[in-house]
Amino acid sequence: MGGRSVRLLTVTAVLALLLTGCSGDGDGDGGERSGGGIRLRFQSLAWQKESVDANKELVREWNERNPGIRVDYVQGSWDSVHDQLLTSFEGGEAPDVIHDAADDLADFAYGGRLADLRGLLSERLTSDIPAHSWRTATFGEGVYGVPFLQEPRVLIANRKIVESSGVRIPTPARPWSWEEFRAVAKELTAAMGKGKYAVAWPLREPVSVTLNLGLSAGGRLFHRGGDGKVSIRFTEGDAVVPETIHDQVNFDRTASPSTLGAGGSDALPGFFGGKYAMVPLGFSYRQQIAQQAPEGFEWMVLPAPAGAGGPVQGVSPQTLSIAADSPHRKEAARFIDFLLSPRNMVRLAKGDWMLPTGVRALADPSLREEKDGWATGAALAGELRSAPAQSVRGYPEWKDKVATPAYQEYYSGAIDRAELEKRLVKDGNLVLSRYQR
Known part of the structure; x- marks a missing residue:
């Protein structure tokens, strides 16, 4: 059919x-x-x-x-x-x-x-x-x-920095791939100069950002079996978004480490000041930007990066x-x-x-x-x-007690991918099991 x-x-x-x-x-x-x-x-x-x-x-x-x-x-x-x-x-x-x-x-x-x-x-x-x-x-x-x-998650970008760099401007029909996004971030950071970054990831609440953007790369994390019970499995699709963020912060030096614990609003002063070229934010943040941007500051809305599945988001x-x-x-x-x-x-x-x-x-x-x-x-x-976790019982507890600290530590470089996967899967399944007896 x-x-x-x-x-x-x-x-x-x-x-x-x-x-x-x-x-x-x-x-x-x-x-x-x-x-x-x-x-x-x-x-x-x-x-x-x-x-x-x-x-x-x-x-x-x-x-x-x-x-x-x-x-x-x-x-x-x-x-x-x-x-x-x-x-x-x-x-x-x-x-x-x-x-x-x-x-x-x-x-x-x-x-x-x-x-x-x-x-x-x-x-x-x-x-x-x-x-x-x-x-x-x-x-x-x-x-x-x-x-x-x-609201989709989008990239709010400094129009002057992005357009003057000569990089390809993404569109909803043809967004940047995650690999291209990482390459673009390197170009922008190099052009911006010392102490400035292409990206600011405000990840005080990292879980929904990571899971919802990961849908485009094939990540689901939560899998429902024939008995109706949900278990957590970490696949290569689930790794694309967290590895991109982790590597931008810790290896490429194209994303600011100081914004990892910040909320979206906290990143805006640095964005307005030219310290960051792009900030991934929920679509509704445009209101704050329109109201707070300095006179003459030009900004634009770009689609978030996407994986093989296209610009789909949770x-x-x-x-x-x-x-x-x-x-x-x-x-x-x-x-x-x-x-x-x-x-x-x-x-x-x-x-x-x-x-x-x-x-x-x-x-x-x-x-x-x-x-x-x-x-x-x-x-x-x-x-x-x-969203991948939409109908999962126990998700709020898993998010607060397991996933939030695990992602935060991984993004800061305190733990590696193996430890991230262990916590999300092993500790996460223990939490979910209490809700599915």
């Missing part, structure tokens, strides 16, 4: 799963007004001013149109959302509508804390979001979140879920349908400087302009896939 036929069958299967028993009462515009005096709590993790303003404005619009189903906006935080939700679930005080990320849902979904959305969502919404996005929020037989915002979209204990699931689903109408999804995407998952929203001309790199991001949207 041809690849196109397989994809069509997959899309059909996923949509059938979502629409099983669908009530179809969401219409993307608030639906009928209810006189029941229902009150819903919507916990949002928006934090940038534009995003917070967009979310609050949409809640206000909903409340004006639906006086019988009032939504209260509750501000949450990305820094503490997992523990905060765990506490609220245990105490029976979880918000009705929950904003989170797909890679944080597995334990809550398998633990019965989130409502299975099959039968609750409108056909308009389920058909507008592609099957590969729905898979990021599918755990076992159920769907536990609506993926609505996503991604963990932002999601909207419904608490399993919510007594108003249908009303909560209607509110989600309103928030994620094509027009509103564009507003949320622009507020967060991210990309919508919805096909109709992504086609909006304002999200395909060359200015600020929107067109580059939109061109990469079709290559985003479910």
Whole structure:
């Protein structure tokens, strides 16, 4: 069977799963007004001013149109959302509508804390979001979140340094290979002079960066067997990205060692000052750069390097879920349908400087302009896939206790590849085994 036929069958299967028993009462515009005096709590993790303003404005619009189903906006935080939700679930005080990320849902979904959305969502919404996005929020037989915002990892580059060097400028259709990226970094570093680097890798949180970029090189790390259990195996595909970063820092001297423990924002002053030519960052960092760049500083958005699999990347979209204990699931689903109408999804995407998952929203001309790199991001949207660890129970513990310190030590040169592999696999499988008995 041809690849196109397989994809069509997959899309059909996923949509059938979502629409099983669908009530179809969401219409993307608030639906009928209810006189029941229902009150819903919507916990949002928006934090940038534009995003917070967009979310609050949409809640206000909903409340004006639906006086019988009032939504209260509750501000949450990305820094503490997992523990905060765990506490609220245990105490029976979880918000009705929950904003989170797909890679944080597995334990809550398998633990019965989130409502299975099959039968609750409108056909308009389920058909507008592609099957590969729905898979990021599918755990076992159920769907536990609506993926609505996503971002590729890109290279934010100093236009003057890169273009004046004479290196080939990568495009979404023809990105740099990992080998070419390493060679380009050597050229740029040599041209920039002493004390400057082609690349700054801000890797305070190294795990998702490494795994998601590694997908293009064939890396998966997590493998599900016929019994449904997941085990960790480290292959040559899994080694491409970490070896590139390790070698750039420790052998080529083309990447700054001082940024390894930094966050993305921490690397920006050096970038603006010409110390670094390129910084791999999430697409949404463009907002900070646009607001903070010195007058006259020219920057550009380039696709991240890719392996033999092309520019495919793992991604963990932002999601909207419904608490399993919510007594108003249908009303909560209607509110989600309103928030994620094509027009509103564009507003949320622009507020967060991210990309919508919805096909109709992504086609909006304002999200395909060359200015600020929107067109580059939109061109990469079709290559985003479910992150390798998306549905793995125990991933948060493995990430915090095993993978983060292992990658950090490897990138700094404190351990070699053999020790990295040993920790990720041996110690990692011990952690996962506790969740799969």
